[in-house]
Amino acid sequence: MTNVRTRRRVATAAGATALALVLTACGGVKTGSGGGNATGGSDYPTKSVEMTVGASAGGSSDLISRAMSKGMGQSLGVAMPVVNKPGANGALVAKELQKAAPDGYSIAIQNASLFAITPLAVSEAEAVKVDDFDIVYGVSRDDYVLATNPKTGWKSIKDMKASGKTIRYGTTGVGTGAQLNSALTFATAGIDATAVPFDGGAPNLTALLGAQVDVSTMQVGEAIENIQAGKLVPLAVFSAERVPFLPDVPTAKEQGFDVQVSQYRFITVPKGTPQAVKDKLVEAAKKTFATAEYKKFNEDNNLTPLEVSGEEIATQLKSDLQSNTDKLAKFNISLASKS
Amino acid sequence: MDFSPILTGFEIVLQPTNLLYCLVGVVIGMLIGVLPGLGPAATIAILLPITYGIEPVSAIIMLAGIFYGAQYGGTITSVLLRLPGEASSVVTVFDGFAMAKQGRAGAALGIAAIGSFIGGTVAIIGLSVLAPVVAGYALDFGPPEYAALGLLGVLLVSTVGNGGKLKAVIGAAIGLLIATVGRDTFTGAERFTFGNLNLADGIDFVPIAMGLFGLGEILYNLEENRKKVHAPAKVTKVWPSRQDLSESKGAIARGSGIGFGLGVLPGGGAVLSSLVAYAVEKRRAKQPERFGRGAIEGVAAPETANNAAATSSFIPLLTLGIPANATMALMFGALLIQGVQPGPQLVDQHPDIFWGVINSMYIGNILLLIMSIPMVGIFVRILKVRPAILAPITALITMLGVYTVNNSVFDIYLVIVFGVIGYLMKKFGFDPGPMVLAFVLGTLIESSTRQSLLIFGGDPTGFVSRPISGTIFAAILAVLLVPLVRKVFRVRRGDSQPPAATTAAGTDRTTTESTPERETTEAK
Numbered sequence: 135m136t137n138v139r140t141r142r143r144v145a146t147a148a149g150a151t152a153l154a155l156v157l158t159a160c161g162g163v164k165t166g167s168g169g170g171n172a173t174g175g176s177d178y179p180t181k182s183v184e185m186t187v188g189a190s191a192g193g194s195s196d197l198i199s200r201a202m203s204k205g206m207g208q209s210l211g212v213a214m215p216v217v218n219k220p221g222a223n224g225a226l227v228a229k230e231l232q233k234a235a236p237d238g239y240s241i242a243i244q245n246a247s248l249f250a251i252t253p254l255a256v257s258e259a260e261a262v263k264v265d266d267f268d269i270v271y272g273v274s275r276d277d278y279v280l281a282t283n284p285k286t287g288w289k290s291i292k293d294m295k296a297s298g299k300t301i302r303y304g305t306t307g308v309g310t311g312a313q314l315n316s317a318l319t320f321a322t323a324g325i326d327a328t329a330v331p332f333d334g335g336a337p338n339l340t341a342l343l344g345a346q347v348d349v350s351t352m353q354v355g356e357a358i359e360n361i362q363a364g365k366l367v368p369l370a371v372f373s374a375e376r377v378p379f380l381p382d383v384p385t386a387k388e389q390g391f392d393v394q395v396s397q398y399r400f401i402t403v404p405k406g407t408p409q410a411v412k413d414k415l416v417e418a419a420k421k422t423f424a425t426a427e428y429k430k431f432n433e434d435n436n437l438t439p440l441e442v443s444g445e446e447i448a449t450q451l452k453s454d455l456q457s458n459t460d461k462l463a464k465f466n467i468s469l470a471s472k473s
Numbered sequence: 474m475d476f477s478p479i480l481t482g483f484e485i486v487l488q489p490t491n492l493l494y495c496l497v498g499v500v501i502g503m504l505i506g507v508l509p510g511l512g513p514a515a516t517i518a519i520l521l522p523i524t525y526g527i528e529p530v531s532a533i534i535m536l537a538g539i540f541y542g543a544q545y546g547g548t549i550t551s552v553l554l555r556l557p558g559e560a561s562s563v564v565t566v567f568d569g570f571a572m573a574k575q576g577r578a579g580a581a582l583g584i585a586a587i588g589s590f591i592g593g594t595v596a597i598i599g600l601s602v603l604a605p606v607v608a609g610y611a612l613d614f615g616p617p618e619y620a621a622l623g624l625l626g627v628l629l630v631s632t633v634g635n636g637g638k639l640k641a642v643i644g645a646a647i648g649l650l651i652a653t654v655g656r657d658t659f660t661g662a663e664r665f666t667f668g669n670l671n672l673a674d675g676i677d678f679v680p681i682a683m684g685l686f687g688l689g690e691i692l693y694n695l696e697e698n699r700k701k702v703h704a705p706a707k708v709t710k711v712w713p714s715r716q717d718l719s720e721s722k723g724a725i726a727r728g729s730g731i732g733f734g735l736g737v738l739p740g741g742g743a744v745l746s747s748l749v750a751y752a753v754e755k756r757r758a759k760q761p762e763r764f765g766r767g768a769i770e771g772v773a774a775p776e777t778a779n780n781a782a783a784t785s786s787f788i789p790l791l792t793l794g795i796p797a798n799a800t801m802a803l804m805f806g807a808l809l810i811q812g813v814q815p816g817p818q819l820v821d822q823h824p825d826i827f828w829g830v831i832n833s834m835y836i837g838n839i840l841l842l843i844m845s846i847p848m849v850g851i852f853v854r855i856l857k858v859r860p861a862i863l864a865p866i867t868a869l870i871t872m873l874g875v876y877t878v879n880n881s882v883f884d885i886y887l888v889i890v891f892g893v894i895g896y897l898m899k900k901f902g903f904d905p906g907p908m909v910l911a912f913v914l915g916t917l918i919e920s921s922t923r924q925s926l927l928i929f930g931g932d933p934t935g936f937v938s939r940p941i942s943g944t945i946f947a948a949i950l951a952v953l954l955v956p957l958v959r960k961v962f963r964v965r966r967g968d969s970q971p972p973a974a975t976t977a978a979g980t981d982r983t984t985t986e987s988t989p990e991r992e993t994t995e996a997k
Binding site for chain 1 (some may be wrong): 514517518521522525611612613614615616656657658659660661662663668670671673674739789793794795796799802803804805806807809810812814815816817818879880881920924927928930
């Protein structure tokens, strides 16, 4: 009697495990399979297109992907579900997309920092390379701003330098644009500074608001609300020209420090995706860009459109990586080992 | 204070559509809270596209309802199945599950619902009246303060659970070790990741908790059942008795205060609040040994505290634009999608949203309390289901829930690994609680300590010279020294027999209360 019972219990446990395995198998199938290849993509799309995001829901990468998937899905006439797979600053999604079938049913909007900055901080094996993907089209640009707590009384990079103290600056982690911009500014200006890395934008902002650090570099969208409320004072923006959302804030270049690293995002598909498929995606993206709803989304989120061809983005990424590498070498800065 | 915006807020909430969204939100929240692993963050992420088309106020009212509704529902699995859905309900498991085994699941769930209601409501009142003031105090908590709080938390960890103290410390040490897995935020160095990108961000709380508690328990029961035929637990009383209520009164009052105060702190506030609330009750109790064996205060205090904390975690979001946790980050995103930027200007620019959301919580909490009454009766019947049926269903739902957090198959494997570890721990008398809690606090301690040292320029005296962290360090010293001092005194008096429980508790209280104050002034 007891024996039978035991066997049944063991069987149930085995059943549960089997179910779990079946479940995982399903997950694998969904992302991998495709059908457009045989026809060269002329009938694309015949089913829903999965858009993965390498960040948690709610952040700017996620919001941009959602805004794009909504418009592109409507234009293509299929559902385009957004799936969040946060991990390793987006490298997890990059590696997954690289291995996915090149049929246009797996796409992702990726960040420039992953291609042009993170490789400077991580091992060769983990670095994500431009040539591993087909870049479909550019999406938008997100600029960085250097801000301080009003308690410091600083209004510009010069004021900060004049204080003569060792600056403690918050960053959003290793291998991010925020870290690179700050490090380059301090090196160019010859300011003695220590980086204090935080795990993402929110803790970095909190620390600056509480004057735990002297300055922080953040994306414009993260800081703008507190800048307008007078809780933060912007010192510089790191772009070629002034940011339309902060017209009174001079660029670092205007202040005599040639530092301009921006975050920008673009649509990517696995290498070898048929041209016909990519053309359809470009068309869908352009239709999305043209909608009033999407334009308002960009404005609300302080994003500058960067609606250019995939080739231009690829060239830009490569030259950014090169210039970042050169600058770090010139000032003898290492993103990884210095803490 | 100008009350007209508050009244307008009520006008907004009491519109039938908004009431409906509030109801929908809390119902969904409660249900997903019951599904282990599937947390509010994943649910809100799934529902986010639906909110595009509705009014911003209604959308946020619904999403907020999901968030605090899940806190109610999460208790149910903690108590009945030993499955804490969130880090902040880990502590509830100890006494809640013990009570369920004794057939007092109804009392545990009932007191949790009452405590949650009171804690939530107190925190909403605090939120309405004190939000701007409290927000400022949250900013005074920098890395040194978090480091100190985390350290205090780890010290308290050894007091929870029902295993021995040494085993708790061993478990906590392993938990701290697991917290180091992942890419180092400071140098980018890979730690124990074995080149696997899935481990680059470290291990998530959910697979660890689901594995150690849930799956571990299921595996252990499979073995137990072979030894003796396990009768489904009897469910005698569905409601807490008058005695239960009077025993929990103090715990609920203190839990509300602790939860509100610590919940405001972004990063770890909710976990710490439930832990501190539990530790305070245990320390105050006349018979601390009851804790871990089904003490009702052990359920009432953390459940009250984590609900109060859930509510007060809206303060940083609504007044500073800082999301305090993953769910708040989603709320932040939801507001952005609606074209509303959360931040210091929110209350002036969108008073309808600010007060609409806050006031909807009063209504939502009442709805939840009303729903809890019949729900408790239904859910305790889960215990009557035969383990042979319940176990595989629980395992399956757990796996599904864990998958939804990061859409990661890897996390499912992690659950299985930690399930085996949890089984072995239980077999050898280790409580997984200290390990999980130390794991949660480990990252906080490590990164805040390193951030602090960078801010101090490497000078560790900064920890004690700052008023708040100095005070917390004084409290840590008190927690460490008081038992030692008492022991010394007892030895000196030649008192071989421990004094009667009441006197011991009495002296205990006076010493712990006076010591920190004295040391605080010194630290300042």
